[in-house]
Amino acid sequence: MENNFSRRKFITSTATVLAGSMLMNEALGETTSLFKGPKKRYAMVGTGHRGTGMWGKDILAEYADYVEFVGLCDKNKGRVETAKKMMGVSCPSFTNFEEMMKAVKPDVLIVTTVDATHNEFIVKGMEMGADIISEKPMTTDETKCQQIIDAEKKTGKKVTVTFNYRYSPHRAKMYELLRSGAIGKITSVDFHWYLDVHHGADYFRRWHRLRENGGSLWVHKATHHFDLLNWWIDSDPTEVFAYGALEHYGKNNSFRGVSCRTCEYKDKCKFYWDMTKQKRLMELYADNQQYDGYLRDGCVWREDIDIFDKMAASIKYANGVQVSYSLTAYSPYEGYRIAFNGTEGRLEAWIQESNPPAGDVKKGYDELMLTKNFGKPELIKVPIPQGGHGGGDKLLKDKIFIPGTGDALRQSAGVRDGALSCLIGIAARNSCDSGKPVKIGDLTTIKPGVQKV
Ligand SMILES: NC(=O)c1ccc[n+]([C@@H]2O[C@H](COP(=O)([O-])OP(=O)(O)OC[C@H]3O[C@@H](n4cnc5c(N)ncnc54)[C@H](O)[C@@H]3O)[C@@H](O)[C@H]2O)c1
Structure with a gap:
C-alpha cells in the first residue's frame, strides 16, 4: 500500500x-x-494485414484510452468488413475514401494502403482536415513526394511517418554512441541487408512484385534502411549511384504457376507456400479474393515481376559521409551487417534474425562492437525486449498515441524524414534505369543540408 x-x-x-x-x-x-483527456478520433484507409494488426487490433488492445476508431475504408468491400470483425469495432465502413472523410471527419487518418497510393490519401486527408499517420514508404516517386510536401505546407496539418526500425533498442544505442562521438567524426558506412528465402520471397508473391505498386524494393523495403542511415549519420543524402538486377525470382525459373494454392508444381517447387494453414491470411485475402482478384500467394516465378532482387548503391551525404549499401532478397538467413567507420574508431554489428547456426543459443540481446583506433574491441550487449521489431513497435506506438511522450533520440519522423528516405530509393531506382548518378536536390524542393523543406 x-x-x-x-x-x-x-x-x-x-x-x-x-x-x-x-x-x-x-x-x-x-x-x-490516469489519462482523462478526450480520445482522438481515428479513421483508417487500407484495412489489410498491417492496418488491421499493428494499427488496428493492437492499438485498441493497448491504447483504447486514447483512441477511438470512427471509420474504416478499403477498396475491397469484403476486406473492410473482415477488418471490422477482426478489430472488434462497430464504426461505419466505406469503400469510397472521400465519403468516409466527409461523413466521419476524423482528427487523424491512418494510411495503410498499397505504397503507391499513399500520396493520394495523405494529400486528400490533410485537405479534408486530418493529421496523418502514414506507413512507410511515405510514397514511391518524386512527383508524389512533392505533392505531399506541398500539401503539408498548404494545409498546416502534420504527417507522421511510422519508421518503427528507429525504435529498436540496439539501433537507438548505435545512435547514442555515434552522437556521443564514440568513433569521432563518421566518415563512411558499410551497410548490407539480407532478406531470406522465406520473407524475401514473400515480396515476390504479393503486390510488391510490381514497381507500380511499391516502387521496387529500393523504395518499399530499403526506405527503412535509408531512414536509419539518415538518422544515424545525422545529415542529408546528396547523391546516389546504383545497380540492380532481377536474377533469382520472376522469369528466372523453368516452370511457374499462378498461385501456390492452384499450382501443379507444389511438390517440386522449393518456394511452395501453403497459405491455407494461416487462418488470418485466409480470412483477410482468400475469402475476399472474389472482389479484387488479388492473390496473396502469387507465384514467385511470374514473368510480370519487374523489381530487382539484388541491389547495390553508393550514397554521398552533405557532411561528407560515404555509404556502401546492398540489399539481397534470396539469402539463406535474414539480417544485416553494418559498420560505421570514424576518425577515431569503428562501430559495427552483425544482426542475424533467422536461421541461426546449429547449436546457437537464443541470446536475448543484440551485440555491437566498438573498437577505438589502436584499442581493443569492446562488446556492448543490448537486451532485446518482447514485441514486434525488437520492442521497437511498442515504443513507436507509445510516442504516437500517448500524449506527452518524449523524443530524446529524435525517433519521431515527419514529412522531411519520410521524403529523404524514399528519395534515396527513388534516386537509386532512377540511377539503375539511366546508368547515371542522381542528385537528391534535383528530385523535389527539399535542398539537402538545409533544414527547411
Ligand atoms: N513498417 C513495417 O514494418 C511494415 C510492415 C508491413 C507493411 N507495411 C506497410 O503497410 C502498408 C500496407 O501493407 P500490408 O502488408 O498491410 O498490405 P495489404 O495488401 O495487406 O493491405 C493493403 C490494403 O490496402 C487496400 N488498398 C489498396 N489500394 C487502395 C485504394 N486505392 N483505396 C483503398 N484501399 C486500398 C487493399 O485492398 C488492402 O486491403 C504498406 O504501405 C506497407 O509498406 C509496413
Whole structure:
C-alpha cells in the first residue's frame, strides 16, 4: 500500500508522465489509466494485414484510452468488413475514401494502403482536415513526394511517418554512441541487408512484385534502411549511384504457376507456400479474393515481376559521409551487417534474425562492437525486449498515441524524414534505369543540408 501510495503521488505530480501512465492495483490485478483527456478520433484507409494488426487490433488492445476508431475504408468491400470483425469495432465502413472523410471527419487518418497510393490519401486527408499517420514508404516517386510536401505546407496539418526500425533498442544505442562521438567524426558506412528465402520471397508473391505498386524494393523495403542511415549519420543524402538486377525470382525459373494454392508444381517447387494453414491470411485475402482478384500467394516465378532482387548503391551525404549499401532478397538467413567507420574508431554489428547456426543459443540481446583506433574491441550487449521489431513497435506506438511522450533520440519522423528516405530509393531506382548518378536536390524542393523543406 505504501509503495502504491508513493508511486501515485509521484505520478500525479508529473504532468508529462501523468498523460501516459497506468496504475497497477496489484491486489485486484487491474490496470487503471490516469489519462482523462478526450480520445482522438481515428479513421483508417487500407484495412489489410498491417492496418488491421499493428494499427488496428493492437492499438485498441493497448491504447483504447486514447483512441477511438470512427471509420474504416478499403477498396475491397469484403476486406473492410473482415477488418471490422477482426478489430472488434462497430464504426461505419466505406469503400469510397472521400465519403468516409466527409461523413466521419476524423482528427487523424491512418494510411495503410498499397505504397503507391499513399500520396493520394495523405494529400486528400490533410485537405479534408486530418493529421496523418502514414506507413512507410511515405510514397514511391518524386512527383508524389512533392505533392505531399506541398500539401503539408498548404494545409498546416502534420504527417507522421511510422519508421518503427528507429525504435529498436540496439539501433537507438548505435545512435547514442555515434552522437556521443564514440568513433569521432563518421566518415563512411558499410551497410548490407539480407532478406531470406522465406520473407524475401514473400515480396515476390504479393503486390510488391510490381514497381507500380511499391516502387521496387529500393523504395518499399530499403526506405527503412535509408531512414536509419539518415538518422544515424545525422545529415542529408546528396547523391546516389546504383545497380540492380532481377536474377533469382520472376522469369528466372523453368516452370511457374499462378498461385501456390492452384499450382501443379507444389511438390517440386522449393518456394511452395501453403497459405491455407494461416487462418488470418485466409480470412483477410482468400475469402475476399472474389472482389479484387488479388492473390496473396502469387507465384514467385511470374514473368510480370519487374523489381530487382539484388541491389547495390553508393550514397554521398552533405557532411561528407560515404555509404556502401546492398540489399539481397534470396539469402539463406535474414539480417544485416553494418559498420560505421570514424576518425577515431569503428562501430559495427552483425544482426542475424533467422536461421541461426546449429547449436546457437537464443541470446536475448543484440551485440555491437566498438573498437577505438589502436584499442581493443569492446562488446556492448543490448537486451532485446518482447514485441514486434525488437520492442521497437511498442515504443513507436507509445510516442504516437500517448500524449506527452518524449523524443530524446529524435525517433519521431515527419514529412522531411519520410521524403529523404524514399528519395534515396527513388534516386537509386532512377540511377539503375539511366546508368547515371542522381542528385537528391534535383528530385523535389527539399535542398539537402538545409533544414527547411
Ligand atoms: N513498417 C513495417 O514494418 C511494415 C510492415 C508491413 C507493411 N507495411 C506497410 O503497410 C502498408 C500496407 O501493407 P500490408 O502488408 O498491410 O498490405 P495489404 O495488401 O495487406 O493491405 C493493403 C490494403 O490496402 C487496400 N488498398 C489498396 N489500394 C487502395 C485504394 N486505392 N483505396 C483503398 N484501399 C486500398 C487493399 O485492398 C488492402 O486491403 C504498406 O504501405 C506497407 O509498406 C509496413
